[in-house]
Structure formats: C-alpha cells, structure tokens
Amino acid sequence: MRVTVALAALLVLMLPTAPFAQQPALDLGTLTFDQLTDRAATIVVSTVTSRRAEWENYGASRLVVTKVTLAVEQTLKGSAPRTLVVDVLGGTIGDQTLHVSHVPTFKVGDRDVLFLNGALHAASPIVGSDQGRFRVMNEVASGTARMLDAGFAPLVSPAAIGTSAESRNNALVRSMADAISLSDFVTLVRDRVRLLERRQ
Amino acid sequence: MIRRLAILSLAVGLILTAGARRAPAYWYDGPIWPSNPVMSLQFGAISNGVTLTDGSTTWGQPAEAAMAIWNQYMDRVQFRVIRDSTASTGLGNGVNNAFWSSSIYGRSWESYAGYALWLSSGRSITEADVLMNEQLSWNSYRGNARSGVVDFRRLVMHEFGHVIGLNHPNDHGQNVAAVMNSSPGNTDTLTADDISAAQFLYSVGGSGSVSFPARNESLDFRTQLETKYRDGLKRGNSTTYVDSEGDIVWLSEYFRYRVNACSHAQAQTRVFAQIDNTGTFGVCGVVSAGAVAFPPRNESLEFRIALEAKYRDDLRRGAGQSAVDNEGDVVWIQEYLRYRVNSCGHAVAIDKVFAQIDGRGVQPVCG
Numbered sequence: 001m002r003v004t005v006a007l008a009a010l011l012v013l014m015l016p017t018a019p020f021a022q023q024p025a026l027d028l029g030t031l032t033f034d035q036l037t038d039r040a041a042t043i044v045v046s047t048v049t050s051r052r053a054e055w056e057n058y059g060a061s062r063l064v065v066t067k068v069t070l071a072v073e074q075t076l077k078g079s080a081p082r083t084l085v086v087d088v089l090g091g092t093i094g095d096q097t098l099h100v101s102h103v104p105t106f107k108v109g110d111r112d113v114l115f116l117n118g119a120l121h122a123a124s125p126i127v128g129s130d131q132g133r134f135r136v137m138n139e140v141a142s143g144t145a146r147m148l149d150a151g152f153a154p155l156v157s158p159a160a161i162g163t164s165a166e167s168r169n170n171a172l173v174r175s176m177a178d179a180i181s182l183s184d185f186v187t188l189v190r191d192r193v194r195l196l197e198r199r200q
Numbered sequence: 201m202i203r204r205l206a207i208l209s210l211a212v213g214l215i216l217t218a219g220a221r222r223a224p225a226y227w228y229d230g231p232i233w234p235s236n237p238v239m240s241l242q243f244g245a246i247s248n249g250v251t252l253t254d255g256s257t258t259w260g261q262p263a264e265a266a267m268a269i270w271n272q273y274m275d276r277v278q279f280r281v282i283r284d285s286t287a288s289t290g291l292g293n294g295v296n297n298a299f300w301s302s303s304i305y306g307r308s309w310e311s312y313a314g315y316a317l318w319l320s321s322g323r324s325i326t327e328a329d330v331l332m333n334e335q336l337s338w339n340s341y342r343g344n345a346r347s348g349v350v351d352f353r354r355l356v357m358h359e360f361g362h363v364i365g366l367n368h369p370n371d372h373g374q375n376v377a378a379v380m381n382s383s384p385g386n387t388d389t390l391t392a393d394d395i396s397a398a399q400f401l402y403s404v405g406g407s408g409s410v411s412f413p414a415r416n417e418s419l420d421f422r423t424q425l426e427t428k429y430r431d432g433l434k435r436g437n438s439t440t441y442v443d444s445e446g447d448i449v450w451l452s453e454y455f456r457y458r459v460n461a462c463s464h465a466q467a468q469t470r471v472f473a474q475i476d477n478t479g480t481f482g483v484c485g486v487v488s489a490g491a492v493a494f495p496p497r498n499e500s501l502e503f504r505i506a507l508e509a510k511y512r513d514d515l516r517r518g519a520g521q522s523a524v525d526n527e528g529d530v531v532w533i534q535e536y537l538r539y540r541v542n543s544c545g546h547a548v549a550i551d552k553v554f555a556q557i558d559g560r561g562v563q564p565v566c567g
Binding site for chain 1: 229231288289290291292293304305306307308309310311312314315316317318319320321322359362367368371382383438496497498501525526527
C-alpha cells in the first residue's frame with residue numbers, strides 16, 4: 001500500500017514533466033567508455049590535416065559548418081577511408097564566427113581517438129557531441145603516446161571516463177606518465193568492440 | 201577560445217609585478233555583448249496547463265528567473281526579455297531566439313538537452329539563440345538532478361551563460377563546481393566561479409587588475425616544489441637544461457601573455473624574444489572587460505618543451521638535474537599562479553598547491 005501511494009505521488013509529481021510526447025531518452029549525463037564504444041559507428045585514431053569553413057543555409061538560417069579532414073592512422077571500429085572528412089557545426093569565415101556549445105573545435109595537427117557517431121547531418125560528428133574525443137600526446141621523457149581527456153588531463157583508465165568532477169580533480173595530480181598509453185587504450189577499445197560483436 | 205580584458209600596465213621585461221586579471225577557472229571564448237542581449241522567449245505554454253514543481257505556470261518564468269540570476273552579477277549589460285515572442289526563428293536574423301526545437305537548425309541533437317549558438321564579429325557577440333530539446337521530459341525544480349526529468353531552469357541558465365560568451369571550464373582543463381560545466385549535474389544555480397566569470401566580463405569593477413607575484417616569491421615556490429618532489433614524492437632526477445630561475449621566470453612570462461589574450465604562438469614568440477634580448481612586447485589584447493583564463497595544459501607543456509630546447513640548443517646551457525618533470529613543472533606553476541592572481545598570498549598558494557599534490561583535490565581560490 002505504501003509503495004502504491006509512493007508511486008502515485010511520484011506519478012503526480014511527474015505529470016507536469018510531460019509537456020511533450022515522451023521520446024526515447026537521450027543520455028544527458030556523461031557517457032562511459034562502454035557506452036561511447038557501443039554507440040560509435042566508427043572509431044579512429046586520426047590527425048587533423050586541414051579544415052575549411054563554409055556557409056550553409058537552412059531555412060531562414062545561415063550557418064557556418066567546418067569540414068575537418070582527418071588522416072586516419074587506425075580504425076578500431078567500423079570502417080573508414082585513410083582520409084576522412086567530417087562536418088562540425090560552427091567555425092569562422094572572415095571575422096564572422098559561429099560558436100556552438102557542446103560541439104568540439106579542431107585545429108590542424110590535433111591527434112585524437114575519435115568515437116564517431118556516423119550521423120550524416122548532426123551538429124557534431126562525435127558520440128556524445130564532444131564526449132567521444134580523446135587527445136593523444138607524446139610523453140616528453142619516453143616519447144610514448146598517451147591519452148588525455150578533452151581538458152588535457154591525463155586519462156589514467158577508461159574507467160575514469162564519464163565519472164564525476166571529483167575524479168577529474170584527482171586526475172589533475174597525475175603526471176603524464178600515469179596516463180594510459182595509446183596502444184593500451186586501442187587494445188581496450190578493440191576488446192570492447194569484439195565483445196559487442198559477439199553479443200550481436 | 202576564451203579570454204578577456206584587462207589592461208595591464210606592463211612594465212615588462214622580467215616581471216616583478218605585471219598586471220593580470222582575476223583568473224578563476226571559468227572559460228570564455230572572447231567576444232562579449234556591447235549592449236544588452238534581448239532574448240525573445242518562445243517556449244509557449246505548458247502542456248495541459250499544469251504547474252511545474254517550482255510553482256512556475258509558464259516556461260518563460262524559469263527562463264526569466266535564470267536571466268535575472270545572471271543579471272545580478274553584470275553591470276554593463278543586462279539580459280532583457282520579450283515575453284511570448286512570435287518572432288520567426290533562425291540564425292542570422294538579428295533576433296535572439298529561445299525556443300523548443302527538434303533539431304539544431306536541421307542538424308540532429310547529440311546527447312545534450314540544450315544548445316546555444318552565438319555569432320560574433322570581431323570582439324562583439326551579435327546574436328545568440330538558445331534551442332532546448334523538445335524531445336525530452338522537462339520540469340523546473342531545485343536540488344539534485346532527477347533521473348529522466350530535466351530541470352529547465354538550470355539548463356537554460358547554462359545556455360544563457362553561453363549567450364554571454366562563456367564556455368565549459370571542465371572542457372578546458374579546469375576543475376571547478378560550475379553551472380557552466382558541460383553537464384551542470386546537481387549544480388542548480390550559479391556558483392562562485394560562474395559569478396566571477398559574469399563579473400569579470402560585464403561588471404564595472406571586473407576590470408581591476410591583479411598582479412602576478414613578485415619574482416622572488418615565484419622562485420621560492422619553485423624551490424619548494426623541487427623539495428616536495430625530491431623528498432616528499434621521492435621522485436628521481438631527470439635531465440633539464442633550464443635552471444630553476446629561468447624555469448619560473450619564463451613560464452610566468454608565458455602565462456602572463458596568455459592570460460592577456462596572446463595565443464600560444466604569440467606568447468612563445470614574445471618570451472623567446474625576451475630571452476634573446478631582441479625585443480620587449482606588450483600583451484596582445486586590451487579587451488574591454490573580461491575574464492582571464494589560463495591556457496590548456498598541452499599548450500603550456502608545449503611551451504615548456506620548447507623552452508628546454510631553447511636553453512639546450514640556442515643558449516648552449518649545460519645539463520642539470522631536477523626531480524620535477526616537465527608536466528609537474530607546468531601544472532603546478534600554473535596552479536600556483538592561478539591561486540596568486542585570485543587573491544591568495546604566497547604561503548597560502550603554496551599550501552593549496554601542495555594539498556593538490558597530496559591528492560586532496562583542487563582547493564578554493566581566495567578572492
């Protein structure tokens with residue numbers, strides 16, 4: 001009985017929350033490593049080789065879209081050509097800049113592991129808008145390629161992806177040498193992809 | 201993407217006390233509003249005429265409340281509102297539309313509940329639209345975020361933060377509680393960092409300069425950091441060609457340029473010119489009001505690596521030893537300076553940095 005009352009109360013509470021038809025929920029929080037991997041249509045290790053901003057008309061709107069060209073080193077999920085061009089909403093043409101929240105920006109030379117959503121006409125080509133982008137940098141002492149998050153904090157483990165700000169704070173005290181190597185990260189992604197394939 | 205204003209009287213050369221601005225963790229893209237942003241609210245009525253959890257009877261009420269909270273901390277511009285606007289929506293139409301949408305001007309949503317798009321020309325924001333995802337279940341409530349029901353007020357407050365030119369501190373190497381983090385989570389209103397950002401960009405009093413610490417204090421910090429790494433963390437020595445004094449002086453100069461609107465390349469060029477004694481430069485931007493942000497870690501590290509090469513190859517300095525690796529060097533000097541330009545004294549700043557090194561997380565600033 002008590003449960004029924006509680007449920008009823010919850011339903012009443014929820015009533016005002018349905019001003020629109022319910023749709024399959026999007027994940028509004030941060031995505032975990034497994035979620036990013038599972039959702040990605042394609043996962044690549046790539047370097048930005050060029051970018052070009054263009055105007056795009058949509059109805060009465062005039063948008064700036066940046067075409068980012070990637071040199072693909074490795075494909076970890078799906079298939080990708082050696083040279084891949086992705087669309088990113090936002091960019092600069094002349095002195096006009098379109099800024100778009102939650103959409104990453106790329107510059108030539110950026111080396112990343114990218115979890116691409118495969119959407120043909122999305123604001124961002126990245127899973128989770130900006131969450132499925134991980135930076136690759138070489139550690140100074142050893143030259144080992146290591147993984148950093150979008151804020152350039154060393155990514156100690158994929159388990160840290162999608163965790164709280166508190167965890168990120170702790171990551172600040174890590175040195176670059178503590179970050180997972182690119183090769184280990186790639187192995188973990190491939191393992192997850194294989195697991196996913198077996199389930200299918 | 202981000203920095204602002206301030207003019208520093210740079211007495212230049214090697215800094216004894218060069219000015220900078222208050223630099224908490226917030227992050228901003230650069231352009232700001234030269235006049236009041238007038239938002240055309242077009243969220244319409246609540247379906248079925250229900251009342252939201254916080255008592256709002258229209259979607260416009262929490263939206264206006266969010267703008268009012270930002271307005272408390274801005275002097276030079278204020279959000280203004282057009283209620284129940286019927287203006288046509290579109291980017292580039294000169295109207296600051298705020299409305300429900302099923303797409304981002306024809307492009308699909310990806311994960312987030314709302315997006316802000318803002319246009320700038322030069323240093324001025326010229327238009328900003330806020331699009332909220334109509335496919336989600338919304339309400340307006342205070343307290344922790346609830347599963348499956350998105351709090352409209354905190355999300356629209358976040359998007360209005362973009363409208364005034366802010367970006368996500370946590371996407372730029374900053375760790376701080378803020379409604380402007382990419383996912384506000386349980387933060388349901390502005391935090392000290394968000395407020396600092398608004399004040400820095402738009403308050404009359406936000407343009408006051410804050411000095412970088414005197415050189416002897418910075419050097420003392422660097423000396424104590426060496427001891428901390430060697431004796432506390434038991435780190436072994438690695439080879440470096442940059443002595444401690446050169447390290448702290450040139451990193452401080454690099455950061456001083458960066459927090460005053462210089463790009464990575466501009467800052468490095470200026471510092472190297474100073475090292476070569478071939479020029480003394482002012483900072484890169486004198487912006488009208490604004491915030492300061494420290495550069496992302498990778499760029500600071502790139503500079504530190506280049507400095508190493510400069511000392512080794514150009515200045516032909518001999519090899520020395522340091523227990524502090526390059527990454528630690530860059531991260532902790534940056535943190536020390538961040539605390540100092542945020543009103544912390546020398547000893548307090550050192551304590552806070554060492555607390556971080558000891559794993560006690562990012563400490564609050566003093567201002």
